[in-house]
Every structure is written in structure tokens, then in C-alpha cells.
Amino acid sequence: MFNSSTLSNKRILVTGGGTGLGKEISRGLLASGAEVYICGRRENVLKTTCEELSKDTGGKIHYRICDIRDPESIDDMVESIFTEGPLTGLINNAAANFISPTKDLSPRGYQAIRSTVMDGSFYTVLAVGKRWINLGIRGSIVSNLVTWVWTGSAYVVPSAMSKTAIDSMTKSLAVEWGPYGIRLNAVAPGPFPTEGAWEKLNPTGKSSGATDSSSVPMRRYGEMPELANLMIFLQADGCDYLTGQTIAIDGGHHLAAPSTFASLSDLSDDDWGNIRDNIKASAEKEKSERSIG
Ligand SMILES: CCC/C=C/C(=O)SCCNC(=O)CCNC(=O)[C@H](O)C(C)(C)COP(=O)([O-])OP(=O)([O-])OC[C@H]1O[C@@H](n2cnc3c(N)ncnc32)[C@H](O)[C@@H]1OP(=O)([O-])[O-]
Numbered sequence: 001m002f003n004s005s006t007l008s009n010k011r012i013l014v015t016g017g018g019t020g021l022g023k024e025i026s027r028g029l030l031a032s033g034a035e036v037y038i039c040g041r042r043e044n045v046l047k048t049t050c051e052e053l054s055k056d057t058g059g060k061i062h063y064r065i066c067d068i069r070d071p072e073s074i075d076d077m078v079e080s081i082f083t084e085g086p087l088t089g090l091i092n093n094a095a096a097n098f099i100s101p102t103k104d105l106s107p108r109g110y111q112a113i114r115s116t117v118m119d120g121s122f123y124t125v126l127a128v129g130k131r132w133i134n135l136g137i138r139g140s141i142v143s144n145l146v147t148w149v150w151t152g153s154a155y156v157v158p159s160a161m162s163k164t165a166i167d168s169m170t171k172s173l174a175v176e177w178g179p180y181g182i183r184l185n186a187v188a189p190g191p192f193p194t195e196g197a198w199e200k201l202n203p204t205g206k207s208s209g210a211t212d213s214s215s216v217p218m219r220r221y222g223e224m225p226e227l228a229n230l231m232i233f234l235q236a237d238g239c240d241y242l243t244g245q246t247i248a249i250d251g252g253h254h255l256a257a258p259s260t261f262a263s264l265s266d267l268s269d270d271d272w273g274n275i276r277d278n279i280k281a282s283a284e285k286e287k288s289e290r291s292i293g
């Protein structure tokens with residue numbers, strides 16, 4: 001879909017790029033010619049990912065140790081990257097989450113997720129965006145959200161709330177920073193199994209709800225290159241007028257929410273025949289009782 005120079009001259013920071021989706025997005029960016037920075041809290045994970053991706057793609061990748069819950073740690077990281085040269089793009093991907101009944105969450109449990117997803121993403125955007133504005137540089141910010149920004153989700157309420165806040169930030173800053181040539185967009189992936197997410201969201205291994213592929217209209221999980229391609233598109237030149245959007249990449253999952261008739265997609269032609277007969281019978285009965293029409 002893209003070639004090895006689609007992102008040449010791009011320098012992109014992927015938060016949480018050491019594992020899971022961030023790692024595979026970084027692989028795609030590197031293969032398209034970008035120079036990539038990844039960050040996280042585990043140096044051994046970051047180092048191993050850099051070695052693997054640099055060997056696999058031949059691209060330039062660096063890491064920084066950073067806790068995005070701490071604004072100073074973010075500012076130090078971004079300053080040290082800009083000292084080597086300005087970034088052209090940011091992918092807000094780092095996150096924290098676990099399933100829990102909301103009534104069982106302590107303030108610290110809520111804070112663990114909010115401070116990573118909402119505060120961490122905002123501080124990173126601020127650290128990068130204010131440097132672009134000061135330097136007069138254009139840039140592209142893409143946040144990795146989730147379809148719960150449209151539907152909400154039970155049992156992951158702090159995550160749904162925090163991702164929704166970043167959806168709102170995306171729309172708001174697209175307007176405020178549009179005059180500087182800074183674009184903000186977001187993606188909302190459906191289920192793309194990763195060790196990090198599945199350990200927190202499918203800890204018993206009995207996939208259901210958000211981690212279940214059978215309720216996805218396309219009847220499968222997302223594949224990493226599909227998400228990486230969308231990120232490459234949003235970081236590339238060519239559609240610069242695209243800003244303030246959150247794009248779902250979920251095989252139609254959020255459109256098949258329980259409030260719709262999504263489950264009817266399992267019915268056979270015979271079932272539909274019976275349904276039609278029953279509806280007709282009901283209509284006939286009503287008609288026979290009408291005094292007019
Ligand atoms: C469709 C897929 C969508 C995917 C979305 C994703 O984002 S997937 C991304 C998936 N990737 C990641 O999440 C990667 C990053 N994840 C992390 O960094 C950690 O897993 C963590 C911060 C989320 C929790 O780790 P930790 O416990 O070491 O953190 P801490 O020491 O900071 O503790 C803070 C508070 O949290 C409490 N608490 C913890 N677990 C539970 C629970 N099950 N129940 C209730 N509460 C719980 C704990 O008791 C404490 O409160 P207390 O008792 O002091 O009042």
C-alpha cells in the first residue's frame with residue numbers, strides 16, 4: 001500500500017512503542033522510511049524492540065525511558081529528542097487498563113488509568129505541540145483510542161472516560177492549532193489481541209464482549225498491518241486537510257452494539273422465512289380488526 005519512502009524525512013515518537021500495537025505501528029512507520037522514537041518504563045523491553053525492529057526493517061529507531069504519568073519526565077524526553085532534531089509526528093499510544101466492576105475501584109485504581117491515558121496523552125501533546133508552535137513547524141498527532149469513545153463501556157469506565165477526553169482534545173486542538181498547520185486525528189481500533197491488553201481485559205481467557213471476535217461483523221480480529229497502514233496514512237503528506245477526526249478500524253464492531261439488531265446476522269434463510277410469516281400474520285390480524293383503511 002505504501003513504499004519505503006512514503007515517510008522519508010518524518011521523525012515520529014510512538015509512546016508505548018516497546019510492545020503490542022505500538023511496536024507493530026513502529027514497524028510499519030520504519031518500513032515506510034520514518035525515523036522512530038519509542039518510549040516506555042521498561043528499558044529491557046524498549047532495547048529489545050529497537051534491536052528487533054532495526055534488524056527487520058533496516059530503519060532508524062531510538063528509545064527513551066519515560067513515565068507519561070509524570071509531565072517532567074515527558075518534557076525531558078521531548079527536549080532530548082528535539083535536541084537531535086525536531087519531530088514531525090506523535091502517536092499517543094501508551095495506555096493502562098484493566099476490567100473491574102466500577103464499584104470496586106479505589107481512587108488510586110481510577111487514577112492509575114486516568115493519569116496514564118488522559119493526563120499522559122495530554123502532557124505529551126503539549127510538550128510536542130508547543131515546540132512545533134515555537135519553531136513554526138507543522139506536525140501530525142494521532143491518538144490511539146478505542147470505540148468506547150462512541151458507546152462507552154461497562155467494566156472499563158476509567159479507560160472509556162479517559163479515551164473520550166482525548167477524543168475531545170483531538171477535536172478541540174484541531175481547531176486551536178489548525179492555524180499553525182498542526183493536525184490532530186485519532187484511530188479507534190476494535191480488538192487486536194496483544195499480550196498487554198488480553199492479560200488485563202481477558203484474564204480468564206474466555207473472550208467476551210470487547211475481546212470476542214465472533215461479535216465482530218467481519219468475524220475476525222484486526223491484523224497489525226491494517227492498523228499500521230492507517231497510522232502511516234495519517235502521518236504521511238497528501239491529505240493534510242484531514243484533521244479533528246477519529247477513525248474506527250474495527251470490522252464494524254461498534255456498529256454491532258447490543259442496542260442494535262446485530263445478533264440477527266446469525267439467522268438462517270429458514271429463520272427469516274418464519275420471521276416473515278409471523279410478521280405477516282400479525283399484520284393480517286391487525287388488518288382484520290381495522291374499522292378504516
Ligand atoms: C478492546 C481493547 C481496548 C484496549 C484498551 C487498553 O488500553 S489495553 C492496555 C493494557 N496495557 C496496560 O494496562 C499496560 C500498563 N498497565 C499498568 O501500568 C498496570 O497494569 C496498571 C497501572 C493498570 C495497574 O497496575 P498496578 O496495580 O501495579 O498499579 P498501581 O500500583 O499504580 O496501583 C494502582 C491502583 O490500581 C488498583 N488495581 C490494580 N489492578 C486492579 C484490578 N484488577 N481491580 C481493581 N483495582 C486494581 C490497585 O489496587 C491500586 O489501588 P489501591 O489498592 O492502592 O487503592
Ligand SMILES: NC(=O)C1=CN([C@@H]2O[C@H](COP(=O)(O)OP(=O)(O)OC[C@H]3O[C@@H](n4cnc5c(N)ncnc54)[C@H](OP(=O)(O)O)[C@@H]3O)[C@@H](O)[C@H]2O)C=CC1
Pocket residue numbers: 015016017018019020021022039040041042045066067068069092093094095096116120144145146147188189190191192193194195196197198
Ligand atoms: N489491543 C487492542 O485490542 C486495543 C488496544 N487499543 C489501544 O492501543 C494501545 C496499545 O495497547 P496494547 O498494545 O494492546 O497494550 P500494551 O500493554 O502492549 O501497550 C501499552 C504500552 O504503554 C506503555 N505504558 C503504559 N503506561 C505507561 C507509562 N506510565 N509511561 C510510559 N509508557 C507506558 C507500556 O510500556 P511500559 O509498561 O514499559 O511502560 C506498553 O508498551 C493502547 O492505547 C490501547 O488502549 C485500543 C483498542 C484495542
